[in-house]
Amino acid sequence: MIHYRLRCSAAHEFEGWFPGIEAFEAQLAAGLVVCPHCDDTEVTRALMAPSIAAGRTEVGPVRHTAGAAPATVRSQLRRLRAEIEASCDDVGDDFAAEARRIHDGEAPNRGIYGHTTPDEAEALREDGIDVAAIPWVPLSDG
Numbered sequence: 001m002i003h004y005r006l007r008c009s010a011a012h013e014f015e016g017w018f019p020g021i022e023a024f025e026a027q028l029a030a031g032l033v034v035c036p037h038c039d040d041t042e043v044t045r046a047l048m049a050p051s052i053a054a055g056r057t058e059v060g061p062v063r064h065t066a067g068a069a070p071a072t073v074r075s076q077l078r079r080l081r082a083e084i085e086a087s088c089d090d091v092g093d094d095f096a097a098e099a100r101r102i103h104d105g106e107a108p109n110r111g112i113y114g115h116t117t118p119d120e121a122e123a124l125r126e127d128g129i130d131v132a133a134i135p136w137v138p139l140s141d142g
Contacts, residue, residue, distance in 0.1 A: 002020055002130055003015065003016070003132040004017075004024060004045050006035075006044070007044055007045075007046040008037070008038060008040035008042060012035050012038060014036055014037070019087070020111075028043060077137045080134065081134075084113055084134070087111060088110070088112055088113050089111070089112050090112075090114060091112045092114045093114065093115050094114060095114030095120075096121070096124060098112055099116075099124055099129055103129045113134075116131070
């Protein structure tokens with residue numbers, strides 16, 4: 001999965017998750033990437049800084065931004081987690097090695113998720129391999 005910060009022609013910024021760059025470009029060309037604020041389909045990628053969670057710890061309480069209630073954010077993160085678990089392979093602690101094998105063409109190109117250290121993530125980025133940290137919230141409040 002690849003994460004992009006996006007911007008519409010009205011300068012609204014929002015985020016999107018895609019299986020890869022090809023999927024993003026295909027959806028963009030088909031007019032399927034839509035600004036949630038104004039329904040604009042004239043969308044481009046905005047600059048963003050990557051972030052990687054340290055070690056194997058889960059991200060703490062979710063902070064919300066203006067207009068997004070914490071319950072709504074948790075709900076969206078739960079849906080994202082469910083989608084990732086349904087469509088990507090869990091490679092556990094082998095994340096860095098498997099991401100490198102995929103990048104080098106030694107393993108099938110597919111979405112993966114798992115655990116890595118900040119140093120391993122930085123080494124992947126230095127080699128041009130895109131990685132992103134995702135807040136891994138429980139699938140339910142109970």
